[in-house]
Amino acid sequence: xxxxxxxxxxxxxxxxxxxxxxxxxxxxxxxxxxxxxxxxxxxxxxxxxxxxxxxxxxxxxxxxxxxxxxxxxxxxxxxxxxxxxxxxxxxxxxxxxxxxxxxxxxxxxxxxxxxxxxxxxxxxxxxxxxxxxxxxxxxxxxxxxxxxxxxxxxxxxxxxxxxxxxxxxxxxxxxxxxxxxxxxxxxxxxxxxxxxxxxxxxxxxxxxxxxxxxxxxxxxxxxxxxxxxxxxxxxxxxxxxxxxxxxxxxxxxxxxxxxxxxxxxxxxxxxxxxxxxxxxxxxxxxxxxxxxxxxxxxxxxxxxxxxxxxxxxxxxxxxxxxxxxxxxxxxxxxxxxxxxxxxxxxxxxxxxxxxxxxxxxxxxxxxxxxxxxxxxxxxxxxxxxxxxxxxxxxxxxxxxxxxxxxxxxxxxxxxxxxxxxxxxxxxxxxxxxxxxxxxxxxxxxxxxxxxxxxxxxxxxxxxxxxxxxxx
Numbered sequence: 001x002x003x004x005x006x007x008x009x010x011x012x013x014x015x016x017x018x019x020x021x022x023x024x025x026x027x028x029x030x031x032x033x034x035x036x037x038x039x040x041x042x043x044x045x046x047x048x049x050x051x052x053x054x055x056x057x058x059x060x061x062x063x064x065x066x067x068x069x070x071x072x073x074x075x076x077x078x079x080x081x082x083x084x085x086x087x088x089x090x091x092x093x094x095x096x097x098x099x100x101x102x103x104x105x106x107x108x109x110x111x112x113x114x115x116x117x118x119x120x121x122x123x124x125x126x127x128x129x130x131x132x133x134x135x136x137x138x139x140x141x142x143x144x145x146x147x148x149x150x151x152x153x154x155x156x157x158x159x160x161x162x163x164x165x166x167x168x169x170x171x172x173x174x175x176x177x178x179x180x181x182x183x184x185x186x187x188x189x190x191x192x193x194x195x196x197x198x199x200x201x202x203x204x205x206x207x208x209x210x211x212x213x214x215x216x217x218x219x220x221x222x223x224x225x226x227x228x229x230x231x232x233x234x235x236x237x238x239x240x241x242x243x244x245x246x247x248x249x250x251x252x253x254x255x256x257x258x259x260x261x262x263x264x265x266x267x268x269x270x271x272x273x274x275x276x277x278x279x280x281x282x283x284x285x286x287x288x289x290x291x292x293x294x295x296x297x298x299x300x301x302x303x304x305x306x307x308x309x310x311x312x313x314x315x316x317x318x319x320x321x322x323x324x325x326x327x328x329x330x331x332x333x334x335x336x337x338x339x340x341x342x343x344x345x346x347x348x349x350x351x352x353x354x355x356x357x358x359x360x361x362x363x364x365x366x367x368x369x370x371x372x373x374x375x376x377x378x379x380x381x382x383x384x385x386x387x388x389x390x391x392x393x394x395x396x397x398x399x400x401x402x403x404x405x406x407x408x409x410x411x412x413x414x415x416x417x418x419x420x421x422x423x424x425x426x427x428x429x430x431x432x433x434x435x436x437x438x439x440x441x442x443x444x445x446x447x448x449x450x451x452x453x454x455x456x457x458x459x460x461x462x463x464x465x466x467x468x469x470x471x
Contacts, residue, residue: 224266238297286445287424300432317421318396361468376465
């Protein structure tokens, strides 16, 4: 004969008219009487709550840990967040706290060798590196909902995830966004969607390989730091502008080991904050590259680029001489291979899939024997390969461009290196703190300086692009 085991909980009391056990002090729920009568039995042990467990954990860690009690009875969450650290009472004090004068208040007991409360330094919060590590561990455990902070305003969703979870490969970020596994405020997100403070980002569960703290070479860090500092054209507490050399990638990718983003690791501060890239340049494009030193500066500078408050001037050596010395190039551009991040851009029509408007002003500064032109370019928009595609579109591709130079039977003049002759010459951008314009100019890279000398171009000559419209 099989008997039914007794209930695991309940006090054994019966609710009126229900036949079911009701906790003390709680009215019984009306309904149909139950046919099963629980046997009377004593409790098997005390019922613990999360508060009890937290109290015991705090006692086990000592008095110092008790100061960081996550809550106390009767205190609202908003009060806990706004209360100063020293104002948060311990679990032991909360139930029996009564108004007492300072003279009546007993001195707190201290462990041998412990520092006094007056002299003990205020406990510091976790560093950003510790926060990222904790976030990565949480991500690996299951679904997580993240809240966008104030200093993350305007971030792209893919950049937001790679910042929060450095363990997560960028290709994986793109994959979960493309498949619709990532939700922002309950809706599917695109990789280039921008975030605003307070938005909730739902991240699906991911299995990440545990990453130990990889030891960094002090000598390599010193070498990388010295190299980055040798590139600085401008620097203050919030930002710096680098003179990126030809051939150095800005970010890592397939087969790319050495890049600016990786070199910036050597400048990570004691608080775990690493300088952040604000925009990008092609690997073979030299010149001005802005780096933010804080997350807030990065968000502010990124807004300047999106609002077109930043002014950029590029210099290029192109094949042939334009019929008009100054002009405006306005097209739609789209990738030839949408899935390839470094695909060639093509001139598209309005309404084509992936097509985005691109606008560039150009001015010819000088030319050499009607064979080569020194063009100054002002991009209003910031599309991928915009200047290279636009130069090729008007029939004057940039010398040394492996993707867009397509003039048949064209021979490279002697003495000119077959390298991309494109320089981010000048940038003017509002300072992230003061709002005052920061104006920086980059020198010609070695291969372009050689070509300028060979062709007799004067780099100090007046640049007519400054008179071009801003929109």
